[in-house]
Amino acid sequence: MFGRGVEYKTADQIAVMRRAGAIVAEMLQTVREAAEPGAxxxxxDAVARQVIARHGATSNFLGYHGFPAVICTSVNDEVVHGIPGDRELVAGDLVSVDAGAIVQNWHGDAAVTIGVGQLEAADAELSRVTxxxxxxxxxxxxxxARLGDIGHAITASVRAAGDYGIVEGFTGHGIGTAMHMDPDVPNTGRAGQGMKLKPGLVIAIEPMVSRGSPYTQILEDDWTAVTVDGSRAAHxxxxxxxxxxxxxxLTLPA
Structure with missing residues (x-):
């Protein structure tokens, strides 16, 4: 559990979160357009920073436990929390981009998986399944409904699509006046189990799926999680x- 307490929002507060979410959607769309071979x-990360600055918003990733960027860029076998750097993208790369923004102390958080150039059919299908x-x-x-219904639905959807790994060790989360709050939102679960969902609760739902193992390890940068078998992943x-x-x-385009 994240330990920040379960927080219920008013309609006005959700409306501000929608503004933050629209900025996140614009960040992700701008990054998608920039994700070409050679970038x-x-x-x-630079183009995402420009979107935040243009809207006068604040990044909730930059400086979070020392994280040095406003987005996470996780390439191929990197599942989550990849740190932007000098790596050049090449055609066929599968890049998961996680982004966030704060407006008036309210947070938005979303992620997409982007194909660079032409993807292998199996990688494109992995992203679609996720x-x-x-x-x-x-x-x-x-x-x-209950939290377990969410995890059950995610698992059932993935299992119906084929033999994929539902990444273990990472979950979705509550979100509001902090980026990570209670409750955690697992990607597996039993229908009818867990906390009951009530109006005013806002959560981040975020399945992570691999073409192979569900298990990960953390690289020496203490952030980047990669699949233990080198299989590609989507988020x-x-x-x-x-x-x-x-x-x-709340994180759809405006």
Whole structure:
């Protein structure tokens, strides 16, 4: 558990989170357009910084436990928390980009997986399967449901698609006045189990899926998580508000 407490938001507070989420969506779209062969992962971070600055927002990644960038760039077998640097992208790379922003102390957080140039069919399918699992989890995030329903829906979606590894050791999370709050939101679970979902709760749902092992190890930079077998991985995430009318995705484009 993240230990920051479960926080319920008003409609006005969710509206501010939607503003933060729209900035995150713009960051990710701008990075997607810049992710071409020859660009470095630091170049992607630079364009994301420009979006934050243009909107007068604040990064919730930069300086977080010492993290040195405003996005995470995780390439191929890197699952999450890759640090932007001098690595040049090449055609066929699979890049997971995680981004966040703060507006008036309210946080947004989302991730996409981007193909650089032409992807192998299996990598394109991996990304599609992971995004579909995200949307299955979002669909399950309804008032009266339980946290286990989200993880169950994600797992069922991935398992129906084929033999993939659902990455262990990382989860989604509550989000609001902090980027990481209770509750944690696992990508596996039993239907009908766990905390009941109530209107006003906002969570980040973020499945991570590999073409092989579900297990990871952390590199010497103390951030980057890679698959233990070198298999490629994908990561998709949205910030989602639980409302009386169902789930509302806050990190879609404006």
């Amino acid at each position: 470095t992962t630091r170049d992607l 995004e579909a699992a995200l949307w299955a989890g979002i669909e399950a995030a309804r008032p009266g 998709w995430e949205h910030t989602v508000a639980i409302t009386a009318d169902g789930p509302v995705v």
